[in-house]
Amino acid sequence: MMQKTDTFDTFILGGGAASIAYLLGGIDHLVVALAIIMAVDFVSGLFAGTKETGTSSKRAFRGIVKKGAMIRLVVIAHQLDIVAGTTDAQFLRNSMILFLIAVEGISVIENMERLGVPIPSFLRRHFEQMKKENEGEKNA
DSSP: OOOOOOHHHHHHHHHHHHHHHHHTTOOOHHHHHHHHHHHHHHHHHHHHHHHHTOOOHHHHHHHHHHHHHHHHHHHHHHHHHHHHTOTTTTHHHHHHHHHHHHHHHHHHHHHHHHTTOOOOHHHHHHHHHHHHHHHHHHHO
16 A cells, blocks of 8 residues: 655655754754753743743743744854854854753753752753853853
8 A cells, every 4th residue: 555645745844854954054963952952941841830830821932932042043153154164163053052052951950950850960060061161162
């Protein structure tokens, strides 16, 4: 039996995925890690909000808008790499992604603490160090 596919849906999905991959400078381990940490942060924020004050659709929407803005920062950093001719190293893109991973990691840790989950101190220190190092690179 032959599987029926809708070519228009395939075209839209494939074209959308290819466009996103191009804009982000490719889908590599850093992009995947950022996406996973963003999702964990969003979900843990929902749970923490439910525990404390109840879920708020406005706060959830603001969280989604914030995540979209972060993705746009990665797109901008990649475009700056193209303009600077550093696409082989992807220095600005990778620096931006590492900075955002650190910011999101700290947020996840804060959400977990709000839920009462014990967090090892070395994990918080590692994310804070990543954030400080990337802030130093941006100011240099």
